[in-house]
Amino acid sequence: MWHCRYSDCSEGHFDSAVDLQEGLIDRNARLVFLMGVRNLGRIASRLIEHGRDPGTPAALIQMACWPDKRVLVTTLASIAEEAERTQVQVPATLVIGEVVKRRDKLRMK
8 A cells, every 4th residue: 555645545346454553543634545446435434433434525536537438426425336327437536635626726637
């Protein structure tokens, strides 16, 4: 697992990704998980377990750099259920934090 400061980034496809490192537990950090579709429920529940607000904005971006990109915006508590309901597939990037609310300003349509 790897991460960078301010916007913590982690690979989410390994089972160890849900054994959150200290830096990922910060309740205010922007988090980005790459390749984490399979572990969405586990990632979300572990973050909530460690004090992250279940209402924290969350986005799942499928095929981010492709013309047929899909973006699912919801909350941390419902990201796994919504991803399954809307059949989000890999590759997808999970973004968690208030930065998700800036999606329109960042032109992430």
